[in-house]
Amino acid sequence: MAPPRRGDLSPEEKDLLGVIAAGNTEEAGRLLGSKNVRVNCLDEHGMTPLMHAAYKGKVDMCRLLLRHGADVNCNEHEHGYTALMFAGLSGNKEITWMMLEAGAETDVVNSVGRTAAQMAAFVGQHDCVTVINNFFPRERLDYYTKPQGLDKEPKLPIKLAGPLHKIITTTNMHPVKIVLLVKENPLLAEVEALQKCYRVLDLICEKCMKQKDMNEVLAMKMHYISCIFQKCITFLKEREDKLDGFIKSLLKGRDKDGFPVYQEKLIRESIRKFPYCEATLLQQLVRSIAPVEIGSDPTAFSVLTQAITGQVGFVDAEFCTTCGGKGADKRCSVCKMVMYCDQNCQKIHWFTHKKVCKTLKEIHEKQELEAAKEKRKQEKKQKKDEVQLVEGSSTSEEQSDPCPDATKEMDLNHATDQTEEREFTKEMEALALHPESPLESETGLADIALQKIQDSEE
Ligand SMILES: [Zn+2]
Numbered sequence: 207m208a209p210p211r212r213g214d215l216s217p218e219e220k221d222l223l224g225v226i227a228a229g230n231t232e233e234a235g236r237l238l239g240s241k242n243v244r245v246n247c248l249d250e251h252g253m254t255p256l257m258h259a260a261y262k263g264k265v266d267m268c269r270l271l272l273r274h275g276a277d278v279n280c281n282e283h284e285h286g287y288t289a290l291m292f293a294g295l296s297g298n299k300e301i302t303w304m305m306l307e308a309g310a311e312t313d314v315v316n317s318v319g320r321t322a323a324q325m326a327a328f329v330g331q332h333d334c335v336t337v338i339n340n341f342f343p344r345e346r347l348d349y350y351t352k353p354q355g356l357d358k359e360p361k362l363p364i365k366l367a368g369p370l371h372k373i374i375t376t377t378n379m380h381p382v383k384i385v386l387l388v389k390e391n392p393l394l395a396e397v398e399a400l401q402k403c404y405r406v407l408d409l410i411c412e413k414c415m416k417q418k419d420m421n422e423v424l425a426m427k428m429h430y431i432s433c434i435f436q437k438c439i440t441f442l443k444e445r446e447d448k449l450d451g452f453i454k455s456l457l458k459g460r461d462k463d464g465f466p467v468y469q470e471k472l473i474r475e476s477i478r479k480f481p482y483c484e485a486t487l488l489q490q491l492v493r494s495i496a497p498v499e500i501g502s503d504p505t506a507f508s509v510l511t512q513a514i515t516g517q518v519g520f521v522d523a524e525f526c527t528t529c530g531g532k533g534a535d536k537r538c539s540v541c542k543m544v545m546y547c548d549q550n551c552q553k554i555h556w557f558t559h560k561k562v563c564k565t566l567k568e569i570h571e572k573q574e575l576e577a578a579k580e581k582r583k584q585e586k587k588q589k590k591d592e593v594q595l596v597e598g599s600s601t602s603e604e605q606s607d608p609c610p611d612a613t614k615e616m617d618l619n620h621a622t623d624q625t626e627e628r629e630f631t632k633e634m635e636a637l638a639l640h641p642e643s644p645l646e647s648e649t650g651l652a653d654i655a656l657q658k659i660q661d662s663e664e
Pocket residue numbers: 526527528529530531546547548551
């Protein structure tokens with residue numbers, strides 16, 4: 207069969223494009239079995255069936271087309287778009303991942319010089335950007351599990367490839383998260399294993415910088431993880447409490463405001479130690495971080511995360527105070543000012559949080575009080591009948607608001623160290639009772655909305 211040309215479609219191929227748009231995989235499968243259908247045919251814009259399916263976010267269809275030999279790196283589109291670019295534009299993370307696993311090149315640029323990650327970022331599909339920038343095929347790591355050149359032994363023992371790959375592809379690069387991932391695997395949490403791993407990471411970093419299509423983002427990520435591993439080694443060698451000691455150091459807040467100074471300094475130092483000073487990314491990071499006083503925003507972690515994952519700001523979700531996990535939805539039941547993924551993350555943080563929890567609680571209560579005062583002021587402006595009605599319900603609400611459980615725990619928090627564990631268990635129980643309740647916040651919003659309506663009626 208002749209190589210496909212743009213717009214040169216058989217009637218069956220035209221049918222296939224229609225069937226893809228409709229999402230009918232069964233019919234598409236039947237058509238793909240026909241000898242008049244080429245899986246990599248091109249419509250008048252140079253789009254393949256796979257590009258169509260990716261752009262329309264049809265997961266099953268993409269899978270079917272790849273099974274039938276669709277070329278994931280076809281680059282015949284009139285503006286140089288690839289299937290990965292279409293996947294990124296569609297905002298479908300699963301398809302983006304599928305294209306990458308099928309071997310999609312990440313460094314190809316379209317006719318105006320943009321990569322798939324840059325295009326996805328441009329249209330605000332940040333989850334797809336994260337997927338692309340953090341993709342690292344397992345085969346690239348497995349290369350180091352075979353002896354190369356004159357080596358008698360591989361640089362990376364095969365048993366370490368899995369756990370290391372998990373860390374390399376994590377999208378949460380919080381130092382505590384990385385140490386937790388190291389800790390969870392006994393094979394990895396040893397000096398010798400970590401030495402082998404960080405050397406391999408350094409080699410990958412070097413390769414990323416020296417290859418023709420340089421990848422500074424991946425190079426920086428590898429270097430950063432390598433730095434964390436090297437610090438793990440130091441703690442394993444020098445500290446009795448080993449990696450727990452490292453986690454404590456990373457989380458320990460300064461007296462003034464609880465800001466984790468060691469963590470900030472470690473991330474800054476890791477970035478500065480990036481061995482390729484001419485890298486644009488390094489210069490960007492240093493420019494963003496250098497003028498910021500320690501303890502102010504943005505933190506080095508947020509600047510680094512933004513550079514590597516393409517995530518803009520930390521606005522659309524809550525992040526765990528301990529491990530940086532996205533979508534944390536448990537609040538400290540006492541101060542209600544810090545968020546965690548789960549009780550384990552809270553437990554790890556408690557040794558340092560307990561020093562500022564009370565102060566934070568006061569701040570929180572002051573804020574609540576101001577809000578309540580403001581609310582009452584508003585309410586007094588209402589007509590008499592309405593005032594009675596609204597105040598009646600809101601007073602009882604305010605009285606129950608300081609949360610009797612939390613107050614009880616406040617006292618426990620300041621008990622002696624011996625009872626700390628027991629108190630802690632109690633607080634843990636309370637924490638479980640205080641997830642972020644969407645119901646509560648919705649009620650809050652409804653209150654505000656109601657207030658607004660009443661104001662306008664006045
Ligand atoms: Zn967490």
